[in-house]
Amino acid sequence: MSGPLKLKKANPQRLRSLGLSEAWLQQQIAADPTLLGLGDLTVFQREKTQPTGGRIDFIMSDALNETRYEIEIMLGATDPSHIIRTIEYWDMERQRAPTIEHRAVIVAEEITSRFFNVIRLLNRAVPLIAIQLSAFQFGDEVVLQFVRVLDTYEFGGDEEEESGATEQTDRPYWEKRTPAEALSAVDAIVSLIAAGGSEPKVTYNRTHIAVGTSGYYFGWFFPRKIATHCPVRFKVGPDQRAALVTKLEEAGLEAENKGQSSIQMFLKPEQVKQNPGPIGELLKAAEQWSHR
Template identity: 45%
Template sequence: MKIRTSTRIAMRDSPAFSERWLQEYIEADPSVLGLGDLRVIERERRMPGGGRLDLLLIDPDSGVRYEVELQTGATDGDHIIRTLEYWDLERRRYPHAEHVAVIVAEQVTGRFFNVIGLFNRHIPIIAVQMEAYDLGDDDVLLTFATVLDHVAASPDDIEAAAAPVFNRQYWDEQTAPEIMDVVDGLFELLREIDETVTPKYNKWYIGVRTGRSVTNYVAFHPKQQWVRTELRLPEEAVDDAALEAAGIERLPYRKGWHRLNVNPGNTDEAEALLRDLFAAARQRYEDSWGLSWGSPSA
């Protein structure tokens, strides 16, 4: 084993490490950020009102968009504000996508953590600290480490903050009729389990109301070609082979939620599987909260 010594490089003071160079380096391989197998939508994206977003990345599996700002040196107020501003602009332009703000800097300061703390976790933001080391012989090691990861709120968290101004008409105007037909079919399956279930329309997703209570053991995100269906179940509770046999696409498991893409034209096999999964998610939700809604109606 050969051990090599290294010297830390102050990237901000080195002409070799400009922000444009960093853009091109990350654009060539976004996985270096350690945020997953992301794809580049655009570099130096023009923003309304002026300014350019360094990188706009997307997770091709989940559709989550990452608004990335780069900075050599320590995080400063301008870059922090710009990161949040560009995240908010993109979130407003594409409201049906999930967005995460990302700041990449040579040093993430205590002031940055203080500023982000003021938002009380209401903004999904990731901070990545990068470091460069001179290994000699013109070799340089560049590392990226996540030092802050505030994930997006869960459907229950969003429910608490959502204003009750979104309704069926809102979703009909935003979504193709055949996709809303899929949503209607999914609620029919839910009503086979409990006839009191009704949709709870929100800006970002369609939740579930049982009687007078919001019970988000399942949530629906209508997209252009399918309905992303999220179920709160343990990872091992869903059989990949059964999903494949039913023609249902499964996205990566994420923080307690199974995510499935349900397309128009479900087969009987798919409907039976979804009904069973809905029933399991409902039962687990009931057990978790010590609730009792009576026996299923069907």
């Protein structure tokens, strides 16, 4: 039996003192956005040029919760220009895409007291997240720690109905990114649509998979990297929604209202195959709504 664990004291170091640059840090975050502790995000755009001439480091998307994060990264301590730039980029992006939520995010090695004073003066009018980065060296390895020290908004719009609103990709992209069972739930829904006599239309995007027939898209799937179930949202309109949710719940399926006219579920393929009646009725209502 091994002995008790020994305490090893480690002091945080600045990345530049370790010979690492801001570009290196951005590469690590781009490769694994979960490092930030903001959930399963997708890099929507990187180094996006703004009308003012500056470039925002990252725009990341949480498509399931209809949220985008405008993220600025800097080494060292925050300064007033950094704060203003982040808020400016956030404001530009929310005007460009006003139907979804936006969060401004600052990542820095030191969040100064002046930063908190500025936020207090803004009276929390800006949904701003501050993340403090610490780096620890152990031999030839470096450990990065991201701690959220400020969040002026409680984390949780309607769907982006145009599949072109995000960059399109293909099936292999999702096969590499998510468990096969989650994609099987998408396939099961597509098969059920075809069994109902309609021709399914499937578009693979970087943040979601959109499904429809001959009208507007009416189903949005958000396969996650780890979960075997697949979050999905169907737009059915406000009038039929309550009755559809009741029927789904009576069948033992979990369903909840989302936005003004949608139903959100977390499906596994066997649930779709075992409940073709209530889910088929849901799909029929969604397809009808897509032709409004």
